[in-house]
Amino acid sequence: MKNNKSDNKKGGKSYIIVVGCGRLGANLATALSDVGENVVLIDKSAESFRKLSPSFGGITLVGDASEMTVLNNAGIAKATAVISLTNNDNTNIMVAQLAKKMFNINQVIARLYDPERECVYREFGIETICPAVLSMKEIDILLPSIPLGYLEQEGGEVNQKIAEK
Amino acid sequence: MKKRVFLIGGYNKTRTLAESLIKKGYDITAINRSMKHCKALAEIEGVNVFNGDGSQPFILEDANAYNADIAIALTERDDDNLVICELCKKKFNVKKTVTLISDAKKTEFFERMGIDSVVCAISAIAGIIEQQAFFEEMSTLVTMSKGRIRITQVSLPHSAPAVSKKLIELGLPKDVIIGCVLRGEKSIVPHGHTRVYVGDVLVLISTDEHEALAIHKLLGTVRK
Numbered sequence: 001m002k003n004n005k006s007d008n009k010k011g012g013k014s015y016i017i018v019v020g021c022g023r024l025g026a027n028l029a030t031a032l033s034d035v036g037e038n039v040v041l042i043d044k045s046a047e048s049f050r051k052l053s054p055s056f057g058g059i060t061l062v063g064d065a066s067e068m069t070v071l072n073n074a075g076i077a078k079a080t081a082v083i084s085l086t087n088n089d090n091t092n093i094m095v096a097q098l099a100k101k102m103f104n105i106n107q108v109i110a111r112l113y114d115p116e117r118e119c120v121y122r123e124f125g126i127e128t129i130c131p132a133v134l135s136m137k138e139i140d141i142l143l144p145s146i147p148l149g150y151l152e153q154e155g156g157e158v159n160q161k162i163a164e165k
Numbered sequence: 166m167k168k169r170v171f172l173i174g175g176y177n178k179t180r181t182l183a184e185s186l187i188k189k190g191y192d193i194t195a196i197n198r199s200m201k202h203c204k205a206l207a208e209i210e211g212v213n214v215f216n217g218d219g220s221q222p223f224i225l226e227d228a229n230a231y232n233a234d235i236a237i238a239l240t241e242r243d244d245d246n247l248v249i250c251e252l253c254k255k256k257f258n259v260k261k262t263v264t265l266i267s268d269a270k271k272t273e274f275f276e277r278m279g280i281d282s283v284v285c286a287i288s289a290i291a292g293i294i295e296q297q298a299f300f301e302e303m304s305t306l307v308t309m310s311k312g313r314i315r316i317t318q319v320s321l322p323h324s325a326p327a328v329s330k331k332l333i334e335l336g337l338p339k340d341v342i343i344g345c346v347l348r349g350e351k352s353i354v355p356h357g358h359t360r361v362y363v364g365d366v367l368v369l370i371s372t373d374e375h376e377a378l379a380i381h382k383l384l385g386t387v388r389k
Contacts, residue, residue, distance in 0.1 A: 066244045068270035090220050094244035102274050116222045120251040 014038065017079045019065040019095050020086035024111070026051035028083065033058045040074045065095050071103075081107035089114055096126045167192040168234040171259070173219035173249050175239025176202045178265070180209065182237070187211050196228055198240075220248040222256055230257040238264040243271060250280045306368075315376055316344075317369045319383055321361060327383045333357035335382050338375040344368045 014037050018029045021043035029041040030053040039058030042065045043049065049060045063070035065086070076082065082099040084092040089112050096110040101124070109127045121128065133150075140150040170186055172179045173196045183193050183206065195206045196219040207214045217224035219240070230236065236253040238246035246264040253259035263282040266275060275283040292312070307316040321328055327335055332343060332355055346353040347366040353359065361367065371379055 067268050090244040090248040094247050098274055101277055119255045
């Protein structure tokens, strides 16, 4: 674990763990750090951290977040939020469930490419972001002449609709 | 009707399990992501094989996992195994789910997530190796309640402090019972005043934490 910059002086109260330093993870971690939040960013490859903006003032940690040891090293016990954004749905599901069930983290967000696995995480109060659903909503806005039905419905039902296809 | 068992992921373990379970009369379906492994598994007589990622619901659906009796997740990734078991349980109504895990620290988590049986191969194997390496005179026959209760066989060499003593004199811990003494062809169900001799084989039933102390009292060897 290394501190990329001197301690954040603005000192946000929250302690956010972001798992996966892809484009989304890197951008989110930088944005959180820019507004003064404490961020720990985990990725299994040190190379990935090159995507980070030089302004990132959080902590980076190399390791597989599906291992308890890595999550403990990241200080998951004191985290206020855990956001799992790796490119592996199953890893994101497990990290999110670990955070909820074993560490009672209030705010847990997972990205899932495949909305079909919904039944697995639905009952745990894990919030999910599904790129396919978000894209469909956006396309629905861009094509006002063809209502696709993605704008009225919320969350679960929309996921269901995509899952059926 | 035959009990339906799904083996998901894994190759060597799946093969061995499939061969043994088929002999015992189970209906076996193997799901594997690798085409090569699928072809090899298909050579076992009577196994249904599906090629695909078992953590994807449509693959489980194709393989007709609905209402199966047992699903065993054997992939090498803990997260895949977790999702496979949860899908089987919640979406496919499988009666019992069993998973292999590699990170022993997650055992409790997996159990809390409702998986019926969690097997940590690495700690199980380490336990066996430790036993083989450190205790020549004993071998664990059975473990129950996730390793908390063990049945162990101990034979008494000349050097053992227990030789020619009554069981009552041995000062064995409370949670240890000597269930049986095997002497030559005879087997004796002992009581406190039974004496044990060189060459006797004692069958010990004990809790995990008291086993080492009991072995120490019997054989005089100290753990590690």
